[in-house]
Amino acid sequence: MNTDVHKLLRLKRYEMPSPDYFERFIDEFHRRQRAELISRPTLSILFERVVNAFPDFHVPRLAYAAVGVAAVMLSAVILSQQQDTGVPAASFALNSPAMTQLPAVLGDMRLPVSARPDLPPHYVLETRPVSYASPYSF
Amino acid sequence: MAETAPEPEINDEDLVAQTQAGDPRAFDQLVRKYSSRLYGLVYNMTSNHEDTNDLLQDIFAKAYRSIKGFKGKSSFYTWLHTIATNMTINFLKKRSRSYQMSLDDIDNGVQHDPEFIELTSSPDATREVNLKELQQRLNEAMMKLSNEHRAVVTMFDIQGMPHAEIGKILGISEGTVRSRLFYAHRQLQNYLQEFLAA
Numbered sequence: 001m002n003t004d005v006h007k008l009l010r011l012k013r014y015e016m017p018s019p020d021y022f023e024r025f026i027d028e029f030h031r032r033q034r035a036e037l038i039s040r041p042t043l044s045i046l047f048e049r050v051v052n053a054f055p056d057f058h059v060p061r062l063a064y065a066a067v068g069v070a071a072v073m074l075s076a077v078i079l080s081q082q083q084d085t086g087v088p089a090a091s092f093a094l095n096s097p098a099m100t101q102l103p104a105v106l107g108d109m110r111l112p113v114s115a116r117p118d119l120p121p122h123y124v125l126e127t128r129p130v131s132y133a134s135p136y137s138f
Numbered sequence: 139m140a141e142t143a144p145e146p147e148i149n150d151e152d153l154v155a156q157t158q159a160g161d162p163r164a165f166d167q168l169v170r171k172y173s174s175r176l177y178g179l180v181y182n183m184t185s186n187h188e189d190t191n192d193l194l195q196d197i198f199a200k201a202y203r204s205i206k207g208f209k210g211k212s213s214f215y216t217w218l219h220t221i222a223t224n225m226t227i228n229f230l231k232k233r234s235r236s237y238q239m240s241l242d243d244i245d246n247g248v249q250h251d252p253e254f255i256e257l258t259s260s261p262d263a264t265r266e267v268n269l270k271e272l273q274q275r276l277n278e279a280m281m282k283l284s285n286e287h288r289a290v291v292t293m294f295d296i297q298g299m300p301h302a303e304i305g306k307i308l309g310i311s312e313g314t315v316r317s318r319l320f321y322a323h324r325q326l327q328n329y330l331q332e333f334l335a336a
Binding site: 002004005006007008009010011012013014015016017018022025026028029032033036048 | 166169170173174177178181182187191194195198199202203241242243244245247248251253254256272273276277280291295296297323324326327330333334
């Protein structure tokens with residue numbers, strides 16, 4: 001041990017606040033305790049008390065990962081069960097009475113208009129937005 | 139007027155038990171007993187009076203909130219010092235580098251301290267020691283150490299704790315305490331060269 005350094009550092013014991021500081025300190029401590037009780041949310045106090053009541057209980061580091069993996073696996077199982085019943089979740093809406101009562105013509109709407117033999121020939125405009133602005137080139 | 143008798147000294151275990159049973163006055167006695175000592179620990183790690191005051195309040199508040207969980211596996215003294223050291227190191231990690239030192243006055247008793255007299259009257263001392271300047275330089279030198287090294291130096295050199303106790307508080311072996319002290323002393327020797335004997 002370096003004795004000279006040790007002796008120099010020992011002098012730092014003499015750096016102290018004024019003697020009445022510690023009496024005021026305890027009054028300040030009580031004041032802050034009361035203020036904290038008023039300002040802290042009840043849930044926060046409750047949570048801290050629960051944590052302090054079980055000081056030896058610690059959540060293992062991998063517990064969160066394990067819970068995450070379990071949640072993913074559970075979701076996968078539920079989805080696969082729905083597929084097994086042959087009724088995908090998205091098909092419920094299409095099979096509802098409101099959709100089945102639509103006119104039959106709606107079923108042909110996927111065909112291009114020009115490909116339907118039952119309709120008279122007509123022109124199809126390109127799906128380009130029409131603008132009345134003057135063109136930039138003359 | 140009748141003189142009031144001094145309060146009998148109650149040991150920590152009883153005061154802790156009374157606090158755990160819901161008597162806040164018992165905790166007040168613990169605060170009175172340890173505030174000066176903990177002040178020294180925190181102040182010598184932060185070199186700032188205002189930070190020390192706020193931290194010390196937070197440390198005792200934390201200890202009060204957690205005391206129900208204190209099972210007596212270590213002494214109350216060790217448990218309280220562990221809270222204080224951890225909170226101070228966490229605080230220092232967040233504190234900006236541009237902080238200002240705010241130093242307490244030096245007690246006049248230092249003038250009569252044999253170590254101070256020896257240091258200042260030594261013919262080997264390279265220069266006359268100005269007390270304020272020495273205080274400034276000591277604090278600057280301490281703040282150049284890492285938080286972990288400063289904690290060990292504060293507890294051993296300034297507060298006079300044994301290696302084993304420091305190890306328990308910091309959760310490290312006695313060997314690690316000794317090696318940190320060795321390294322810190324070497325660094326401090328370089329910073330304080332002009333105040334040390336040739």
